[in-house]
Amino acid sequence: MSPFGRCRKCTGTGWQAPTGRLRRRPKPCRRCQATGRRLRIGRRLHNHSTRTRAAARRIRDAARR
Numbered sequence: 001m002s003p004f005g006r007c008r009k010c011t012g013t014g015w016q017a018p019t020g021r022l023r024r025r026p027k028p029c030r031r032c033q034a035t036g037r038r039l040r041i042g043r044r045l046h047n048h049s050t051r052t053r054a055a056a057r058r059i060r061d062a063a064r065r
């Protein structure tokens, strides 16, 4: 299972559709850095908890010393 999902902003194209009345060139999507993919929510949670645990361990080890 891929940890990536399609970007909702650009629906996986990597380009933002031009908005407003003026027809502008499509801009590269900032939300996904123009990749068209984003980490899915489960993966984001996993990364967050992993990072938090690592940080907590680092602080604990530093305090012990």
Ligand SMILES: [Zn+2]
Residues within 6 Å of the ligand: 007, 008, 009, 010, 011, 012, 013, 014, 015, 029, 030, 031, 032, 033, 034, 035, 036, 037
């Ligand atoms: Zn996007």
